[in-house]
Amino acid sequence: MLRPEGTFTHQALRTVTDADARPFASVQAVLNAVRSGEIEAGLVPIENSVEGGVTATLDNLASGEPLVITSEVLLPVAFVLAVRPGTAISDVRRVITHPHAHAQTRDWVIANLPQAVVTEGGSTAGAAEEVAREDSRFDAAICARVAADLYGLDCLATDIADNPDAVTRFVMVRRPGALPEPTGADKTTLVAYMFADHSGALLDILQQFAMRGVNLTRIESRPTKKAFGDYCFSIDAEGHIGEPRLRGTLKGLHRVCRTVTFLGSYPRADKVEPKIARGFTDADYAAAERWIDDLMGREPRA
Template identity: 35%
Template sequence: MIIGVLGPRGTYTEKAARQWIEKKGLEEDTVLEYCADIQDVFTLLGEGGCDVGVVPLENSIEGAVGVTLDMLMEGDIHIIGETIVTIKHCLLSRGKKEDIRVILSHPQGIGQCRHSLKEHFPDAELRTTGSTSHAAKLSTEFEEMAAIASPETAEMYNLNIIMPDIQDRKHNHTRFVVITRSDDMQTMEGLKEDAADCSYKTSIIVYLDRDRPGALYSILGEFAKNDINLTRIESRPSKRVLGDYVFYIDFEGNIDDTIIKDTIYNIEPQVAMLKMLGSYPKFDSHCESN
């Protein structure tokens, strides 16, 4: 199995992928294919260059990863799993703290450390990169450059840890989803958990296309009356006109459950579009090994 991840070596996405691989017992049967950015993971998957991809979906500090949401909407993608990684950002550099003039990282990494950077490096130039490990790799070139990345990346790229735990909040976690092509049923079936043994989560996208009072309330009411717990709802611009949105909804339950099927059946006539992203084991269920 080939798994597409954000590269180069040492990213949190790689850590998420290896965490999922270990849980599935696939250590001897997988190869990681490193991509330059999140969009490239989706492209590689769509072109058949990998069997599954692992991408970040949301962070406990910075919220949703916009490019992932957009690609889930645009691509023929199915979610088959999720995993959550504890994020511990460090400031890494060849030089010393007083030498630092430029700080590099993925936009999410910079956002998660915004207040710390303002306090300790108010005059430093902030530059975004495709990933935290790419930032670390670039920081090996000049002593005045530093990267926000994981402590493991410091050893990987022979950098000094200038400041540990630089993130603004002590508790920092990122949720990653494991994706495959919707038409790749063999991959999905081979990795499917027994629904009787795991707690499941389902993800959908809905587009209302009706500017009427109570439209979203009516949809959410279908979940409430069936006692279905919503775990996340996120709006994202539809990119059609200003003020027009699609909604990403996660909820507990499996699409094979009768109550979930009935709820989806009742919602579909109320929306212009409903896209099923998939049902998959919850990370915090007892079938997780982490």
């Protein structure tokens, strides 16, 4: 998890486990600690319903030693304007917060703190911790209420998010090993690298999903950082690698892509089951295999 206590990541972690949590300063530090074996697993933010993907997580998962996602957490996000006791809203000139928190409260800040300058820092809880210092140069923090309470700050305003329905998605990441069993409501995350940049290169990738009836829940292009204009695609798809349609999709991607980085198949936090069209269910695939075996004179499969 990200430090200090009181971050949204800390809150998300507490919804799934009471185990001792070790805080780290950044997403990269968390993932490096998992890779080295320093910790067994790490929880990091990967996507926000307002701002989209968390690039620090997407890029660090796509590179370096392999890691896999084993579960996810969805956390509704609410922000407060936290100040040292005795501070009036007219006194607020300097505000500190996390970049994603700033993005999600920008309109409120413009409307209510037109005189304020916002500085982006490492975490919302870190912002609260900074403002709590008597010698801090910042007058207020945009953070979670739990962080304001933790550091003894007053809430001048609550529910200041521009979108009250904002949700942040977090993922639990571990070193490769046995994958969670299919539940019927699963998600698979991967990164697909084009074999070469050409007209229709993305279509080549998307066709592998479409021709097998696999729906995507997220797709984002990210620079590979190897050459200008060289991009890969970070993808979440409905389904589990243990299911024939996803297994076939991954095989197809392996054929048409330069590289495919598999980042895990795991239960969806919202437990939403995919709508699988006729011809793409496990039973349909099994029936097709039995038909082929019969044509070839083989003993039919169960």
